[in-house]
Amino acid sequence: MDGCVLKVENVVKSFGRFRALDGASLSIPKGSIFGIIGPNGAGKSTLLRIVTSLAHPDSGRVMVNGIDVEAYPKKALVGTGAIVDSPAFYPDLSARLNLDILSRGHGKRYRARREELAEYTGIAAWLNHRVREFSLGMKQRLAITLALLPDSDFVILDEPTNGLDPNGIVDIRSLIRNLGAELGTTVLVTSHMLGEIEKICSNLAILNHGRIVAQGPMEEILRRSPVTLIRTTEPDRAESLLKETFGTRILAIARKDDEKDVLRVETESECASELNETLVKNGFAVSMLENEPDRLERIFLELTGKESSVRNEVKS
Amino acid sequence: MILSIYHEIMKMASQKKHYIMLLGYAFLISLMVFVFWKFHEDFQKMAGEMVKGMPFLLKNLIQEPEKLCDGLMFSRFTCQILFWVVMPIFAFMFAGESIACELQDGTLRAYLSRGFSRTQFVIAKFIAVFAVILFYSMLFAVLTLLIGILFFGYSKMQITLFMGAPGEMPGTIGLVSADKAIGSYFLGTLYSAFALSAISSVSFMISVFVKRMTVAATGGLVFFFVSFILQVAFSQYIEGIKPFLITRVMDGYTQMFTVDAVDWDSIIKSFAVMCIYWSVCVSTPVVVMNIKEY
Numbered sequence: 001m002d003g004c005v006l007k008v009e010n011v012v013k014s015f016g017r018f019r020a021l022d023g024a025s026l027s028i029p030k031g032s033i034f035g036i037i038g039p040n041g042a043g044k045s046t047l048l049r050i051v052t053s054l055a056h057p058d059s060g061r062v063m064v065n066g067i068d069v070e071a072y073p074k075k076a077l078v079g080t081g082a083i084v085d086s087p088a089f090y091p092d093l094s095a096r097l098n099l100d101i102l103s104r105g106h107g108k109r110y111r112a113r114r115e116e117l118a119e120y121t122g123i124a125a126w127l128n129h130r131v132r133e134f135s136l137g138m139k140q141r142l143a144i145t146l147a148l149l150p151d152s153d154f155v156i157l158d159e160p161t162n163g164l165d166p167n168g169i170v171d172i173r174s175l176i177r178n179l180g181a182e183l184g185t186t187v188l189v190t191s192h193m194l195g196e197i198e199k200i201c202s203n204l205a206i207l208n209h210g211r212i213v214a215q216g217p218m219e220e221i222l223r224r225s226p227v228t229l230i231r232t233t234e235p236d237r238a239e240s241l242l243k244e245t246f247g248t249r250i251l252a253i254a255r256k257d258d259e260k261d262v263l264r265v266e267t268e269s270e271c272a273s274e275l276n277e278t279l280v281k282n283g284f285a286v287s288m289l290e291n292e293p294d295r296l297e298r299i300f301l302e303l304t305g306k307e308s309s310v311r312n313e314v315k316s
Numbered sequence: 317m318i319l320s321i322y323h324e325i326m327k328m329a330s331q332k333k334h335y336i337m338l339l340g341y342a343f344l345i346s347l348m349v350f351v352f353w354k355f356h357e358d359f360q361k362m363a364g365e366m367v368k369g370m371p372f373l374l375k376n377l378i379q380e381p382e383k384l385c386d387g388l389m390f391s392r393f394t395c396q397i398l399f400w401v402v403m404p405i406f407a408f409m410f411a412g413e414s415i416a417c418e419l420q421d422g423t424l425r426a427y428l429s430r431g432f433s434r435t436q437f438v439i440a441k442f443i444a445v446f447a448v449i450l451f452y453s454m455l456f457a458v459l460t461l462l463i464g465i466l467f468f469g470y471s472k473m474q475i476t477l478f479m480g481a482p483g484e485m486p487g488t489i490g491l492v493s494a495d496k497a498i499g500s501y502f503l504g505t506l507y508s509a510f511a512l513s514a515i516s517s518v519s520f521m522i523s524v525f526v527k528r529m530t531v532a533a534t535g536g537l538v539f540f541f542v543s544f545i546l547q548v549a550f551s552q553y554i555e556g557i558k559p560f561l562i563t564r565v566m567d568g569y570t571q572m573f574t575v576d577a578v579d580w581d582s583i584i585k586s587f588a589v590m591c592i593y594w595s596v597c598v599s600t601p602v603v604v605m606n607i608k609e610y
Contacts, residue, residue: 052429055609069431077431084429088422092330101323102426146426156429 003030005154005186006051011060013046013210020046022210023060028203033180033187035197035218037296038207039304044190045084047207048158051188052082064154081147082156086163087139091132095123095142098131105150114149120183121145121175137168144175148185155179156188161196169196176200198222198296208304222295228272229256230263230279231288238284239263245278246271264292320436324444328410337406341456344402348394349467356468359385386471387464388497394460395501399453399508400566404515404540407449411516412532414441415601416523425610434605442520442598446513453509457502470494507583508566514590515540515562517597524601524608565589 006028013021021043028034038044049055051062053073062069067076081103089098099114100106118124121141126134134142140160147155160176161169177200179185191197197204198218205215214221232238239253242265249268256262265275276289292298352359363384415438418424428434474497492500519536526532543562546554558564565586 049609053431054425054429073431074433075431077429080430082426082429084425085422088426090327090330090421090423092332093326097326101327102423102430104319104323104430104432106319 004028005030005065006188007061007063008047008051009061009063011047011050011057011062013043013050013055013057019210021050021057021060024207024210024212025060026205026212026215028186028188030186031180031184032203033176033189033201034203034205035201036188036190036205036207037192037194037197037300042207042304043210044207045158046210048082048084048156048188048190052080052084052156053077054084079152080154080156081149081152082158083143083147083160084156084158086159087143087146089131089134089139089142092130094128095131095134096127098142099127099146099149102146103149110150113151114145117145117148121148122171136163137165137171140164140168140172141175144172144179148179148183152185154186154188158190159192160189161191161193169193173200194296194300204296206300206303213303214299221299223270224299226267226270226272226295227292227298228265228267228275229288229290229292230265230275230286231259231261232263232279232284232286233261234284235261235263238279241282241284242275242278246275262288317436317440320440321443321447324414324440325447328414328444328448333406333409337452340402340406341398341459344398345394345460345463348390348397349463352390352393352468356385359389363389384471384473385468386474387461387466387468388470388474388494388501390464390468391457391461392497392501394464395457395505395508398456398460399505399512403449403453403456403508403512405537406452407445407512407516408519408533408536408540409529410448411442411445412519412523412534412536413529414445414520414523415605416526416529416532419610420527420529428610435602438524438598438601438605442513442517445516445520446509449512449516450506450509453505453512454502457505461498461501507586510587510590511566514565514593517593518562521597521600524604559585560589560592562593565593 004027006026008024008026010023010025011021012019012023020041024043024047026036036044036047046055050057051064051069053069053076056070064076064080069076089095090101093101095118096114099118105111105114115124115127118127121144123138123141123145126138126142131139131142144155144157144160147157157176161172164172173196176187176189179187180202189197189200201218203216204218204221206213206221214224230238235255242253242263243250246267249271250265251268252264252266254264256264267275272289272291276286279286367384415424418427427437472494473491474494516536518539519532522535523529523532526535540562543564547558547561547563551558554561567586
């Protein structure tokens with residue numbers, strides 16, 4: 001299985017005339033924290049539902065730990081814990097009983113692991129409380145505990161920070177990061193919050209119109225056409241010099257809209273230090289040189305097209 | 317499977333509608349005690365009149381006819397209303413919400429995303445519904461009997477009044493011993509629990525198609541009332557399908573109270589009809605659950 005926990009191959013899924021997934025393919029390496037982002041209607045939820053055997057693909061194949069989910073769902077998903085959509089529990093039952101029911105765990109070893117994981121996720125003191133009393137943040141923690149039970153090494157979390165306050169977001173973020181680092185769990189996360197995905201994930205896939213338009217390690221994706229911001233005293237002359245020196249390596253260069261003394265240089269690969277060296281050698285005073293923030297957002301918008309981002313804004 | 321059934325029973329046990337059910341029962345029993353108390357003398361007179369019409373040998377067995385109107389008769393009378401009016405409503409509610417409610421709350425998706433057997437899920441749910449119905453039937457039967465004896469006493473001989481389905485008087489008014497009447501009372505309760513599980517299976521089946529438990533419960537109730545109306549008002553036009561009507565299955569209760577011996581032949585026929593309901597209304601959700609996407 002090439003060290004991959006999940007392999008999705010050319011999955012197609014249609015609802016009537018609408019094609020939710022149009023030949024989506026991706027591989028999730030073992031031990032990674034893999035993020036999937038995409039605009040509304042891109043097919044994220046459909047993909048997760050197919051991976052967790054809640055829906056059936058029209059064609060294509062989904063393998064979890066080398067086992068076909070469609071053919072052997074129980075066997076394939078035995079080590080997989082998934083929270084698809086918002087975390088749902090039986091409100092009038094205790095958190096402990098919810099974990100037992102939804103994971104179908106039993107036995108001495110299971111109980112020990114349940115307590116251990118509850119301690120780890122910070123809900124140990126709340127296990128006897130009814131879920132009705134839980135805040136959304138607590139429910140997310142409980143959902144993560146559930147996903148890890150009884151013995152999951154692959155966890156799927158759909159929008160885990162949705163609806164949380166900033167403190168909750170930070171808590172859940174560090175919890176997810178630790179899952180990979182400390183427990184060696186492979187995590188698949190979907191989110192609309194690009195900043196969160198950028199901070200949490202080691203690998204990323206961008207889904208648009210049912211197709212994976214980019215995937216790979218986060219660093220590699222962020223290195224795509226990096227943008228450097230340079231503040232200099234003579235931006236016009238600096239622009240000409242950089243164009244002349246770097247030629248086709250510069251994909252676009254322009255003044256920043258809100259700060260006219262700042263040049264926004266988009267290059268085909270990371271070359272901030274070379275840009276700085278060239279300017280300084282030619283006598284330019286460079287008072288600021290940095291990578292443009294929200295890189296993921298820019299890449300996302302580029303890959304999914306402005307049309308879809310505008311559509312999302314209208315929807316939201 | 318045992319673990320699944322245990323989990324399903326735990327889920328059902330946590331629901332708030334148990335309070336409603338117990339309140340409903342408390343209200344009914346209070347009302348029945350009041351009515352029985354208020355019209356006690358009339359009932360006693362009626363029992364006396366019935367004894368007068370009995371053959372000499374039977375009549376001889378009764379020293380004080382008014383004592384026939386006792387706690388056992390009260391419990392039989394109350395259980396008729398309980399099993400024909402109150403329990404079906406609760407049975408439809410429990411069965412109707414079993415799958416629909418999980419679908420509505422999203423817990424079904426959380427459960428199925430583990431790849432667990434959907435067939436086992438449906439069967440465990442249905443067995444849990446039956447277990448809850450059986451538990452409440454027995455609980456209410458015992459409570460009603462105790463309350464009846466506490467308020468209205470206990471007679472060694474029992475007249476075969478209220479030993480049939482509602483509106484259906486026994487062919488001949490006779491006498492049975494209290495032991496036999498109590499035995500038949502609990503056999504009747506057990507039978508009613510099975511019959512209720514068969515009628516509630518209609519709601520159970522609907523619940524797999526809809527997201528709202530009210531729709532599933534109402535669907536079952538409508539089916540029940542249509543069956544009742546057909547049986548009562550259009551009896552002569554539906555001779556062919558009459559044995560298969562769901563309300564007809566409930567009538568099997570009457571067979572437990574026959575004076576001479578329990579009519580097992582008739583009961584087996586009723587169980588056969590129940591089996592048809594169980595198989596159709598449980599296998600349909602099994603098939604649908606295995607095909608449906610969530």
